[in-house]
Amino acid sequence: MASVSLKNVRKNYGAADIIKGVDIDIADGEFCVFVGPSGCGKSTLLRMIAGLEDISGGTLSIGDRVVNDLPPKDRSIAMVFQSYAIFPHMTVRENLAFGLTIANAPKVEKDAKVAEAARILQMEHLLERRPSQLSGGQRQRVAIGRAIVRKPGVFLFDEPLSNLDAALRVDMRMELAKLHNDLGATMVYVTHDQVEAMTLADKIVVLNAGIVQQVGSPLELYHCPVNKFVAGFIGSPKMNFFDLMVESGDDAGLRISGPALQEFSLPLTGAAERLVGKKLTMGVRPHDLYLSGDGPLKGTVILVEHLGNETLVSLSLTNGQAVIVALDGDTECRVGQTLKVGFPANKVHLFEENGNRVAV
Amino acid sequence: MAQLSADNHGLRLVVRYTVLGLIALIFVFPLVFMLMSSLKPDAQLLSDTRSLRAFLPVGDISLDNYFDAFRRAPVGLFIFNSVIVTGVTVVLTLFICSAAAFAFVFVDWRGRDLVLTLILATLIVPFETIAIPLLLIASKLPWLGFDGLTYGWLNSYQVQIIPFVADGLTIFLFVQYFKDLPGELIEAARVEGASWWQVYRRVVIPLAGPVLATAAILKFLVMYNQYLWPLMVVQEERYRPVMVGLQYFFQLNRAWGEIMAYLSLITVPVLAFYLFLQRAFIASIASTGVKG
Numbered sequence: 048m049a050s051v052s053l054k055n056v057r058k059n060y061g062a063a064d065i066i067k068g069v070d071i072d073i074a075d076g077e078f079c080v081f082v083g084p085s086g087c088g089k090s091t092l093l094r095m096i097a098g099l100e101d102i103s104g105g106t107l108s109i110g111d112r113v114v115n116d117l118p119p120k121d122r123s124i125a126m127v128f129q130s131y132a133i134f135p136h137m138t139v140r141e142n143l144a145f146g147l148t149i150a151n152a153p154k155v156e157k158d159a160k161v162a163e164a165a166r167i168l169q170m171e172h173l174l175e176r177r178p179s180q181l182s183g184g185q186r187q188r189v190a191i192g193r194a195i196v197r198k199p200g201v202f203l204f205d206e207p208l209s210n211l212d213a214a215l216r217v218d219m220r221m222e223l224a225k226l227h228n229d230l231g232a233t234m235v236y237v238t239h240d241q242v243e244a245m246t247l248a249d250k251i252v253v254l255n256a257g258i259v260q261q262v263g264s265p266l267e268l269y270h271c272p273v274n275k276f277v278a279g280f281i282g283s284p285k286m287n288f289f290d291l292m293v294e295s296g297d298d299a300g301l302r303i304s305g306p307a308l309q310e311f312s313l314p315l316t317g318a319a320e321r322l323v324g325k326k327l328t329m330g331v332r333p334h335d336l337y338l339s340g341d342g343p344l345k346g347t348v349i350l351v352e353h354l355g356n357e358t359l360v361s362l363s364l365t366n367g368q369a370v371i372v373a374l375d376g377d378t379e380c381r382v383g384q385t386l387k388v389g390f391p392a393n394k395v396h397l398f399e400e401n402g403n404r405v406a407v
Numbered sequence: 408m409a410q411l412s413a414d415n416h417g418l419r420l421v422v423r424y425t426v427l428g429l430i431a432l433i434f435v436f437p438l439v440f441m442l443m444s445s446l447k448p449d450a451q452l453l454s455d456t457r458s459l460r461a462f463l464p465v466g467d468i469s470l471d472n473y474f475d476a477f478r479r480a481p482v483g484l485f486i487f488n489s490v491i492v493t494g495v496t497v498v499l500t501l502f503i504c505s506a507a508a509f510a511f512v513f514v515d516w517r518g519r520d521l522v523l524t525l526i527l528a529t530l531i532v533p534f535e536t537i538a539i540p541l542l543l544i545a546s547k548l549p550w551l552g553f554d555g556l557t558y559g560w561l562n563s564y565q566v567q568i569i570p571f572v573a574d575g576l577t578i579f580l581f582v583q584y585f586k587d588l589p590g591e592l593i594e595a596a597r598v599e600g601a602s603w604w605q606v607y608r609r610v611v612i613p614l615a616g617p618v619l620a621t622a623a624i625l626k627f628l629v630m631y632n633q634y635l636w637p638l639m640v641v642q643e644e645r646y647r648p649v650m651v652g653l654q655y656f657f658q659l660n661r662a663w664g665e666i667m668a669y670l671s672l673i674t675v676p677v678l679a680f681y682l683f684l685q686r687a688f689i690a691s692i693a694s695t696g697v698k699g
Contacts, residue, residue: 099594120600132595136613146599149609193599 049110049123049200049233050075051096056105058091058257065091067257068105073235073250078227080236082244082280083254090205092254093237097126097203110200125194126203129210131186133178139189140174146197164192167229168222184215191226204236208243220246241281245269253277275402278330284359284371286330286396293322305329307364311343314392327405328398333359333373335394342389346370351380362386436462441674445472445667452663472668476656479665481644482672485652490676492567492648493630499572500626501619507573508581509607513593523582530575535635541570542639562643571630577622584618585611620684627680649673 051073058066066088073079081089094100096107098119107115114122125146133142141148143161152160165171168188178186187207194202204223208216224247227234238244244251245265253260253268253276261273265281272278278286294302294310296319304310315322336344346362349369353376360372360380372388374380397405439462444452446468455461476482510516511523545560560566588611596606612619634650641647650673656666 097594097598099597119594119598120602124598126595126598128591128595130589130591132589132591134592134596134610145596145601145609149596149600149605190595193595197599 050077050108051079051201051233051235052106052108053092053096054106054108056092056095056107057103058088058095058100059103065257066095066103069254069257069259071252071259071262073233076231076233078224078234078236078247078249079252080238080244080248080250081252081254082238082241083260084280085239087254088257089237089239089254093126093203093205093235096122096201096235097124098122123200124203125197125199125201126205127187127190127194127207129206131178131190131210133186133189133193135178137177138174139170139176139178139181139192142178142189143174143192143196145193160196160198164195167195167226168192183211184219187211187219191223195226195230200233202232202234204234206238207236208238208240216243223247242283245281251281253280255280271404272330272396273404275328275330275398278396278398278404282332284333284373286332287336287370288398289329289331289368291327291329291397293325293327296320296323303329307344307346307366307368309343309345313395313397315397322405326400328400328402330396330398331390331394333371335390336370336372336388337390338372338374338378338386339389340387342387344370344388344390346386346388348380348382348384348386351382360386362388438674441667442671445664445671446470447472447664449662449664452667472662472664473672475662476665476668476672479662480652480655480669482652482669484645485647485649486673486676488564488646489631489648489650489673492564492633493627495564496568496571496630497623497626499568500574500577501622503573504577504622505581505612505615505619506607507578508585509603509611511578511582512585513590513606513611514603523578526575526578528575530579538635538639541636545570545640561640562646564646566640567633567637567646567648570636571626574626577626580618580622580625581615584615588614624681624684628677631677 051071053069053071056066056069057064069092071079081092083089091100095102096109098114098117098121102115106113109122109124119126134145137145140161143164144157147157147160161174162171165174168191170185170188170192173181173185173189178189181189187210190207207223208219211219220243223236227247236243236247248265250262251265251268252262255276261268261277263271268277268281272281275288279288289305289308291303291305291308294304296302296315298319300312300314301319301322302310303313344362344364346364348360349363350359350361352359352361356376358374358376358378358380360374360378362370362372364370370388372386380386399405443462443464444455446464447455448467448469448471451466455466460466507526511519545566547558548560550557550560550563550565560569592610592614593606596610601609631648632650633648637646637648637651641651653666653669656662656669
């Protein structure tokens with residue numbers, strides 16, 4: 048196993064900067080997830096770790112070796128691709144053994160390692176089949192198996208579950224988590240699905256436009272996002288945002304008003320004076336909103352989604368802004384109904400105009 | 408309504424197969440004429456051309472023309488020479504052009520696009536324009552063979568083979584095909600530790616069956632039908648290929664039956680080779696979008 052360290056790593060294609068100086072430390076045995084919207088550079092970053100993309104600047108180390116200029120085969124990595132990338136002209140057994148065959152490993156060793164990988168992934172009965180005779184989930188399992196067989200220092204996953212259907216994705220997610228526990232291996236995983244990121248990761252790296260927005264544990268990112276981007280990206284349904292004006296502030300807290308809000312007080316004392324007169328953005332997660340007769344938010348129900356365990360209600364506020372409220376599964380609501388909604392003061396996230404979290 | 412639609416469908420099929428059948432006949436007629444004529448004496452052959460008898464095995468039928476053809480010319484030697492020259496050229500072409508295309512598609516190197524453009528530009532240069540310079544070069548090139556170091560490649564197998572082992576069209580076919588292979592397969596092999604050679608041999612070539620077949624057939628036809636170049640560079644009978652051998656039958660006492668017998672003999676290998684690779688050939692033409 049091995050740690051991975053990126054120091055001021057950059058990537059540019061001509062004048063276009065794709066990765067703009069990334070610093071990340073991934074500890075030995077850690078499950079690190081790169082998450083971000085399409086085009087944020089997360090896959091490029093993973094491919095740079097793999098050695099499939101050149102590094103324009105900075106230092107990339109795996110274990111205690113700088114690997115900037117090493118080819119993929121010398122980096123002690125294995126990679127699982129979104130499209131599985133298993134070889135269609137080989138049987139499952141040949142696919143699993145590919146890396147060992149290339150390395151001229153003895154047949155006994157090859158057979159033993161293939162058998163072990165097949166056992167771990169429960170696909171002993173598939174070994175003589177060709178990829179065309181496998182389902183999507185089985186193919187992905189072969190791709191993962193091929194990675195396991197070589198016992199690499201670092202496993203790299205590039206959106207491995209994106210091509211699977213929803214139910215299979217949940218199953219495979221659990222299997223990956225179990226695999227990580229069993230192998231104790233360092234894993235770097237790229238996804239645009241924040242649920243995957245939250246459920247699998249020891250550490251999440253949120254990327255946007257080639258810049259690391261925040262690095263932390265799933266709950267750190269959820270409870271304490273450093274900026275509006277992270278706040279909006281992590282959590283499902285998405286965090287609701289409201290434009291605000293801080294009217295006044297004193298030892299008791301801030302008086303706040305906004306276009307779709309009744310004026311209310313927020314017991315935020317540390318930064319009261321600095322914030323008076325400022326425009327801010329308030330973020331509240333749908334699960335932190337509740338029905339309240341004297342809540343500061345008032346809107347008309349435009350959509351009700353009964354999910355069983357919870358009910359997602361979309362409200363249109365007086366200024367037309369849409370807000371999602373996650374209520375108890377048994378809550379009765381109908382379209383057109385007017386609701387008033389409140390939130391606990393300690394669940395409010397405040398962001399300055401530049402998007403950064405208000406430091407208090 | 409359904410009945411009407413089924414009738415229409417049936418009618419369309421009849422029309423389609425009738426048209427296809429007619430086209431097939433047009434293509435098959437010359438071959439049938441050649442085979443039938445090869446079995447007839449010259450007098451009957453010429454008189455039969457005025458009727459459908461030309462396409463039928465009727466009248467005085469025998470294999471005499473074949474025996475006469477073998478007496479008049481060393482047919483076996485010519486076929487042997489052509490098979491050697493064609494076979495070796497096809498094998499070398501497949502290797503060299505696929506390896507070149509591999510480097511153009513999968514390996515990143517400076518000047519790659521320029522070099523590929525230059526190679527593709529050679530497609531528009533007719534062979535006749537470079538034949539004389541090529542002859543001059545070939546006549547002076549050194550060769551290390553069983554006789555030690557010699558100069559001049561004229562009258563040899565290599566002069567018929569080496570100038571043709573790489574060509575723009577075959578490289579283009581491979582480039583087009585390789586571009587359609589999923590890039591992640593190549594990346595997966597690289598990550599698994601494969602060298603470029605191993606990626607080529609273990610991943611790309613096993614997946615390139617259809618284009619290998621297409622390139623093989625196209626090259627086979629070009630090489631087997633070579634006439635101008637061997638006529639220029641081969642004066643000795645022992646290296647002469649089949650097409651140049653055809654001349655033997657047009658000198659003195661022209662005998663059409665023998666010519667037809669000779670043509671039948673040299674056509675059979677081509678048809679056999681095509682039928683052998685036909686399925687892969689059609690698959691590749693369909694997948695590369697290139698007409699043969």
